[in-house]
Amino acid sequence: MNVNFMCGLRSTFWSISRRKIDCVASSQVSYISARNSSDIPKNTIAHIYSASSQPENGRIYDYKPFRMRLYPKKDYHWCLCGYSKSQPLCDGTHKLPQYKCTLKPIKFQVEEEDDYYLCNCKQTKLRPFCDGTHKTLL
């Protein structure tokens, strides 16, 4: 399935051929301000991987989350460093020596198929999901 979406503030349209990943234009994202923090999903495998507890945050990629359709029992790797060109997911850029990056991506899964808001500011306390922290950064 070919999906076109706008990536971040750069107004760049990307075309990807990935089954089961649906992205929407960032201008269409409705933010989670009305949601309670208890409504924010949890990374069901965070306790398994030490990378989940890295204390540092990455650089700010964007000041709004990215909505993606995610599927259960599938591994995703959320970009923490903020350098990936495939935001909000990791593309391995953190390994390039010129970035001198020590941050690792956050491996995560979800419990049910749904649209999820993934953090793009990289400052969320509930990695990889947006917790509204981006609104305090502007």
Ligand code: FES
């Ligand atoms: S984009 Fe909302 S907390 Fe990072």
